[in-house]
Amino acid sequence: xxxxxxxxxxLIPGSILAVLLLIGLPLxxxxxxxxxxxxxxxxxxxxxxxxxxxxDLIWGYAGILSLGQAIFFGCGAYAMxxxxxxxxxxxxxxxxxxxxxMVWNRVTTLPLFWKPFQYFPLAVLLALAIPAVAAxxxxxxxxxxxxxxxxxxxxxxxxAFATWLMCNxxxxxxxxxxxxxxxxxxxxxxxxxxxxxxxxxxxxxxCLVGSFMACKWLVSSKxxxxxxxxxxxxxxxxxxxxxxxQYKIFIFALAAALAGLSGALYAPQVGIITPSQIGxxxxxxxxxxxxxxxxxxxxxALLGAVGINAARSLLTAYYPEWWPIIxxxxxxxxxxxxxxxxxxxxxxxxxxxxxxxxSLFERTVPDSxxxxxxxxx
Amino acid sequence: MEKQGSIxxxxxxxxxxxxxxxxxxxxxxxxxxxxRALIGPNGAGKTTLLDVICGKVKPAxxxxxxxxxxxxxxxxxxxxxxxxxxxxxxxxxxxxHLTLVENLTLALHQPRGVWSTLFGAVGTTQxxxxxxxxxxxxxxxxxxxxAGSLAHGEMQWLExxxxxxxxxxxxxxDEPVAGMTKDERERTGQLLQRLAQDHAVLVVEHDMxxxxxxxxxxxxxxxxxxxxxxxxxxxxxxxxxxxxxLGRGHKVDAHDPQS
Numbered sequence: 001x002x003x004x005x006x007x008x009x010x011l012i013p014g015s016i017l018a019v020l021l022l023i024g025l026p027l028x029x030x031x032x033x034x035x036x037x038x039x040x041x042x043x044x045x046x047x048x049x050x051x052x053x054x055x056d057l058i059w060g061y062a063g064i065l066s067l068g069q070a071i072f073f074g075c076g077a078y079a080m081x082x083x084x085x086x087x088x089x090x091x092x093x094x095x096x097x098x099x100x101x102m103v104w105n106r107v108t109t110l111p112l113f114w115k116p117f118q119y120f121p122l123a124v125l126l127a128l129a130i131p132a133v134a135a136x137x138x139x140x141x142x143x144x145x146x147x148x149x150x151x152x153x154x155x156x157x158x159x160a161f162a163t164w165l166m167c168n169x170x171x172x173x174x175x176x177x178x179x180x181x182x183x184x185x186x187x188x189x190x191x192x193x194x195x196x197x198x199x200x201x202x203x204x205x206x207c208l209v210g211s212f213m214a215c216k217w218l219v220s221s222k223x224x225x226x227x228x229x230x231x232x233x234x235x236x237x238x239x240x241x242x243x244x245x246q247y248k249i250f251i252f253a254l255a256a257a258l259a260g261l262s263g264a265l266y267a268p269q270v271g272i273i274t275p276s277q278i279g280x281x282x283x284x285x286x287x288x289x290x291x292x293x294x295x296x297x298x299x300x301a302l303l304g305a306v307g308i309n310a311a312r313s314l315l316t317a318y319y320p321e322w323w324p325i326i327x328x329x330x331x332x333x334x335x336x337x338x339x340x341x342x343x344x345x346x347x348x349x350x351x352x353x354x355x356x357x358x359s360l361f362e363r364t365v366p367d368s369x370x371x372x373x374x375x376x377x
Numbered sequence: 378m379e380k381q382g383s384i385x386x387x388x389x390x391x392x393x394x395x396x397x398x399x400x401x402x403x404x405x406x407x408x409x410x411x412x413r414a415l416i417g418p419n420g421a422g423k424t425t426l427l428d429v430i431c432g433k434v435k436p437a438x439x440x441x442x443x444x445x446x447x448x449x450x451x452x453x454x455x456x457x458x459x460x461x462x463x464x465x466x467x468x469x470x471x472x473x474h475l476t477l478v479e480n481l482t483l484a485l486h487q488p489r490g491v492w493s494t495l496f497g498a499v500g501t502t503q504x505x506x507x508x509x510x511x512x513x514x515x516x517x518x519x520x521x522x523x524a525g526s527l528a529h530g531e532m533q534w535l536e537x538x539x540x541x542x543x544x545x546x547x548x549x550x551d552e553p554v555a556g557m558t559k560d561e562r563e564r565t566g567q568l569l570q571r572l573a574q575d576h577a578v579l580v581v582e583h584d585m586x587x588x589x590x591x592x593x594x595x596x597x598x599x600x601x602x603x604x605x606x607x608x609x610x611x612x613x614x615x616x617x618x619x620x621x622x623l624g625r626g627h628k629v630d631a632h633d634p635q636s
Contacts, residue, residue, distance in 0.1 A: 218495070221496070222482065223491075223494050223495050225475060225479050226494055228475060229475065232474055233472055236470040236472065237472075237483070238454050238458075239431060239433075239454060239464045240458065240483055240484050240489075240539070241455045241459045241543070242489050243455045243489065246491050247491055247494075250491045
């Protein structure tokens with residue numbers, strides 16, 4: 001087995017994905033096979049797939065289970081939401097230069113922290129930078145003290161809960177429980193026309209393909225080896241001279257930036273962002289997507305995110321009250337039956353087939369290696 | 378104790394776990410280019426002594442001086458490693474899900490920062506260094522096998538190989554021949570002697586035959602203190618050593634093939 005050059009590992013799956021998402025689906029839309037409604041839905045799924053990519057990097061490759069990825073998703077979504085709110089200001093019920101919910105809360109002037117979000121480039125930059133910096137700070141506080149495993153997972157979950165509580169409060173000036181909604185326009189163009197939504201879909205698909213290729217390149221570089229090694233034998237890697245904490249902070253911040261990007265693309269397509277999308281439950285859902293699709297494969301994360309969200313859209317239309325049970329059942333089922341997720345199924349079947357064939361041809365029990373006696377005399 | 382020419386110098390090292398003193402004011406040094414064996418009964422503190430040098434355990438008192446004046450007790454593990462101290466652990470710890478080449482790639486003497494790793498290619502220029510290392514270990518034909526598929530002895534070798542390509546100035550080897558066949562032990566001994574030509578090697582080992590075959594000097598640890606130090610013959614004749622360690626089932630006659 002020879003190493004194929006890194007660019008091959010990146011470009012081949014990257015271009016297949018690009019053809020499918022950037023040419024295939026839009027073409028189906030133009031031909032009238034795929035309605036605008038479904039194209040917009042797909043746009044949402046693809047935005048969420050970016051969130052799943054980041055989760056796969058930290059969990060699937062580096063073995064860091066974060067139960068707070070929705071916090072970073074929320075940062076991106078709120079950043080973009082704030083920009084969109086300000087774009088629509090003056091068009092609200094009260095005609096004020098500030099968002100309507102502020103008027104209800106008797107806020108008369110735009111809070112200082114809202115001001116940078118008047119400018120599109122700054123809003124986009126902050127949608128990525130705020131989660132990345134937040135992850136860096138959280139990473140320095142935890143990884144440098146060697147908090148890991150379950151303890152890290154619990155801490156991130158607590159952070160998700162705290163963020164959710166905070167965003168629910170009106171004093172935060174982020175719209176409280178109602179969140180940010182009623183977005184009207186982007187660059188002076190109405191947000192609700194099919195053509196705007198089509199452009200949003202294309203931008204999202206482009207960002208997903210770009211993120212996918214960047215992640216693929218990352219895991220094919222030596223970084224991929226370090227991350228895998230860190231997951232399997234952190235202590236050994238430390239004594240090979242790798243500053244483990246720095247690597248963890250880096251990958252955690254990168255995943256957070258991807259989550260921010262995901263949120264920034266999600267908000268304008270859905271038209272609303274509320275605290276319910278950034279708490280404990282949505283964070284856990286990301287874990288389910290990645291586990292279902294297949295950890296440590298990137299493409300599995302993508303399939304998991306799109307597949308489960310499509311299933312949700314489909315099933316909640318008919319059996320809304322059953323969805324949580326279906327999702328939970330799916331997770332348990334996958335973990336027990338297909339530990340490598342959906343993308344691992346072909347390989348799993350092949351191995352089972354080989355085993356069956358082997359047992360048919362020779363009826364001997366495979367030798368079990370005697371465990372080495374270990375210590376000297 | 379002389380300090381001149383030592384590569385690592387431990388001074389008054391005390392380590393305790395839950396009030397139990399594992400090392401009691403140990404003074405210890407390894408010279409440059411020396412192959413030193415560390416022996417002693419179980420619980421004597423041999424592994425802990427290695428842990429103190431490589432930073433896994435921070436001593437309660439004392440200093441560890443590497444080279445001329447670097448105090449290791451204030452540094453983190455990865456910084457100590459990058460100064461030139463390579464460690465092989467007692468139980469073979471390799472990355473089982475990676476191939477042999479990938480294992481060695483990770484160990485290669487190269488910058489360890491996030492950015493240099495990000496832009497470092499895998500398996501191209503490094504093969505010039507990895508292939509000879511694999512050849513030395515006799516594992517060349519398994520270069521692209523997963524490390525987890527190796528036999529126990531091969532896994533031990535791979536880990537030794539990983540320490541070799543790290544190009545350290547000081548090797549710390551914890552029971553490198555544990556679980557090996559006699560033939561494998563001999564080959565490991567030869568490998569260590571070749572290493573000792575231009576590196577300092579500190580090896581913890583129970584196998585007295587192996588120690589006799591390889592080590593220049595032997596230090597005997599007992600209950601956290603140094604019992605005696607000297608040539609293999611001298612140590613083996615020391616009545617105290619026979620009493621606490623060698624007497625327990627060990628024949629003093631080092632030529633006994635059954636050992």
